[in-house]
Amino acid sequence: MRNIPNFALLRAFESAARLKSFTLAAHELHLTQSAISHQVRKLEDYFGSALFVRQNRRVELTLEGQRLLDSLSRIFDVIEAACAEVSLAPKAQVLALYCAPSLAVKWLGPKLPQFMKAHPDITIRLTTGAGQVDLTRMRELDMSICYGTMSERAGIINKPLGTERNVPFCSPKLITPGVDPGKLIKEQVLIDSQLNNVTWARWFKLNNLRLPARPRPSFDRAAMSVSAATDGMGIALESTRLAERELERGDLVELGKGMFKEMDVVTHTVSWRANENQVAKIRIFRQWLYQVANVEPDSMNERK
Structure with a gap:
């Protein structure tokens, strides 16, 4: 048995708290106003604390009531979604x-x-x-x-979603026509993606270049690194799959395409x-x- 109050009491409270009215809650739940008031009172007795401040013709939530409403709203949304899924068409x-x-x-x-x-x-x-x-x-x-x-696990099929090209890219605003990409990548800010196994150290070693010894901004999500590069912060080393739209729109350009060695990995x-x-x-x-x-x-x- 779950240690929770009667669902009807919770439903009455949620409706009254959301609508800020016992009268509107009664109309929504097809009950009388006194029934709503009685159910809310029973819930307050259960918790041993007031959930509403009763005022003339309207009610306001106490701190405890607001906390309960915040949690119940999320739970009721989940219940509503689950019921909607069950009631989908037979083929759905x-x-x-x-x-x-x-x-x-x-x-x-x-x-x-x-x-x-x-x-x-x-x-x-x-x-x-x-x-x-x-x-x-x-x-x-x-x-x-x-x-x-x-990791291999009995009963589970794992398949890589192909390999992804990890290349340096940046905003076209950072590229000066005629400037060698190798020189540019040594001078511009390099953006780190903390979770990416393809690191700048590996990329520079693969391309026989020396990694500049200077601080680098870093992000724990690839999406943030892509956005930072799009905004002109510097050069990101990330998957072209994750930057697909920005590259197609020209918001980002691949730096030194055909000049640098690529790193294709399962991501x-x-x-x-x-x-x-x-x-x-x-x-x-x-x-x-x-x-x-x-x-x-x-x-x-x-x-x-």
């Missing part, structure tokens, strides 16, 4: 997807409308997080797209449960995902 499906934040914001999110248009019966429920997730334990998730490579891994390999929504989404990523999934080794 919800795909619960977990994704690395920068990939979600800079690459996947802008492409999802085309998936939704092509597959209107599949509703995407997207959550983001920097850490890797265990799909054997987090059964509420259908798939994950995590940063880095995933993101797609995972799903092996026993759900042929579930329609998972199969359809991953086929679409690899298509827009220009990756042939059969060329990637499956690890179960």
Whole structure:
């Protein structure tokens, strides 16, 4: 048994607190005003503290009441969304997807409308997080797209989302025509991406250049590094997949393209449960995902 008060009391309180009126709450819940007042009073007795300050024809929340409303609002939103999913059309499906934040914001999110248009019966429920997730334990998730490579785990299929080109890029405002890119990269501010395995030290060594010994601004999200470079802060060393839109628009330009050696690495891994390999929504989404990523999934080794 969960140690929580009767749901009807919580519902009455949430309605009255949100509408700031017992009368409006009674109308919304098809009850009488006295019934709402009685239920709120019972909830206050349960907590042993006042939730409302009763005033003439209106009510105001106490600090305890505001704290309860803030939490209940989030919980009721989740309940409402869950009920909406259950009541979807019989053919409709919800795909619960977990994704690395920068990939979600800079690459996947802008492409999802085309998936939704092509597959209107599949509703995407997207959550983001920097850490890797265990799909054997987090059964509420259908798939994950995590940063880095995933450890082998029984019952889980892991496939890289192809390789990503990591190159230096910056705002065109920082480039002076005729200036050698090698000279420019030694003089301009270099932006660090803290979580990226492709570091400036590795890049300079690969290109037989000496890394300048000066402080570098750093960010813990690739999306922030891309944005900083777009704003003209300096030169970022990041995945061109994450900077795809900025490069296409000309907000960023690749520095020394064809001149410097590139670093192509596996940056993101797609995972799903092996026993759900042929579930329609998972199969359809991953086929679409690899298509827009220009990756042939059969060329990637499956690890179960």
